[in-house]
Amino acid sequence: MKQLSAELFSSAAVGSPTMVPGHGGAQTNPERWVDEHGDCLFRYALVRVRRREVAEDLVQDTLLAAIRSREKFAGQSSERSWLTGILKHKISDYFRKLGRETSFTDLDSLADEFSEKFVPEGYWVHVKGPKEWKPEPDEVVHRAEFWQTMRHCLDKLPERIANVFMLREMDEVESKEICSMLSISESNLWVMLHRARMALRECLEINWFNREK
Amino acid sequence: MGTNVEDSNPRPPDDTSAIQPTGWLGKILVWTISGATPKCRDVVRILSEQMDHDLPLMMRLRLRLHFSVCCWCERYMKQLHYMRETARRFPEHTDEAGGPVLSPEARFRLKHVLNSQ
Numbered sequence A: 001m002k003q004l005s006a007e008l009f010s011s012a013a014v015g016s017p018t019m020v021p022g023h024g025g026a027q028t029n030p031e032r033w034v035d036e037h038g039d040c041l042f043r044y045a046l047v048r049v050r051r052r053e054v055a056e057d058l059v060q061d062t063l064l065a066a067i068r069s070r071e072k073f074a075g076q077s078s079e080r081s082w083l084t085g086i087l088k089h090k091i092s093d094y095f096r097k098l099g100r101e102t103s104f105t106d107l108d109s110l111a112d113e114f115s116e117k118f119v120p121e122g123y124w125v126h127v128k129g130p131k132e133w134k135p136e137p138d139e140v141v142h143r144a145e146f147w148q149t150m151r152h153c154l155d156k157l158p159e160r161i162a163n164v165f166m167l168r169e170m171d172e173v174e175s176k177e178i179c180s181m182l183s184i185s186e187s188n189l190w191v192m193l194h195r196a197r198m199a200l201r202e203c204l205e206i207n208w209f210n211r212e213k
Numbered sequence B: 001m002g003t004n005v006e007d008s009n010p011r012p013p014d015d016t017s018a019i020q021p022t023g024w025l026g027k028i029l030v031w032t033i034s035g036a037t038p039k040c041r042d043v044v045r046i047l048s049e050q051m052d053h054d055l056p057l058m059m060r061l062r063l064r065l066h067f068s069v070c071c072w073c074e075r076y077m078k079q080l081h082y083m084r085e086t087a088r089r090f091p092e093h094t095d096e097a098g099g100p101v102l103s104p105e106a107r108f109r110l111k112h113v114l115n116s117q
Helices: A030-049 A052-072 A079-101 A144-156 A159-169 A175-182 A186-209 B003-008 B023-036 B040-050 B057-069 B071-097 B104-115
Strands: none
Touching: A030 A052, A030 A079, A030 A144, A030 A159, A030 B071, A030 B104, A052 A079, A052 B104, A079 A159, A079 A175, A079 B071, A144 A159, A144 A186, A144 B071, A159 A175, A159 A186, A159 B071, A175 A186, A186 B040, A186 B071, B023 B057, B040 B057, B040 B071, B057 B071
């Protein structure tokens, strides 16, 4: 985490909690945020950026931003969703900065990974083609094992491909916006998204949908 | 799918395509539609692009036609939407998804930084 020395750990640095009244009668207490939402925010950040130090920084930036804007939190959504929303913005900012500094285009990963799924003429090998997926999303969201499998499959994707997939599908950023954020061409983005979807689909089918049968 | 390709690429029992390559009419229909529409390898790429931008009407019609002989590409399209719907809900389910948590040191540092504000 940024600019903090080891001396903090030996001092009585953590002050007593201060309750700050927010709107709608809600009480906001940053220290409680760490206890109640810290792990959840950290896990989400880690799925997105894959590095502990970066994920910790993002959580810190999120909570600092939350302190600054807590007066605006009207209690219309849960505190968790409010904080997650701020974290998503911080993640976008992080990738925008990274996009200026490094190349995001990855056309090498998974280039030919799924050739065994198709016959040379370009049709599915029928017995290896996609199976029906049951149950429906509304039901599957209530199963913790599904989310564990989803995380496992996202973790297995090549990093850049996972980054663009999650920007597109988790944050719902439009593809043009992703291209300008990361300085990549639209056609390259489509190739990367296609590979992400193909690989994630395959992983979910093997580890979740077929496993249930 | 061409007739010869069909013979060497058997359809599993869960094939739910509307038009089956059975009987001479079925074989001709499957062969004709397969020839007139993109190959599955291209269809999956086009379906992914459709998640990010609109396709021309003619292409959408060709995909519909393709689905009539290929339940696998149609399932693929549904699964792209399935993944979108579930991925969007992932942030609400991070607790269930498990994974590493904040270290005690990181938790301590966070609290210190927040309290110093």
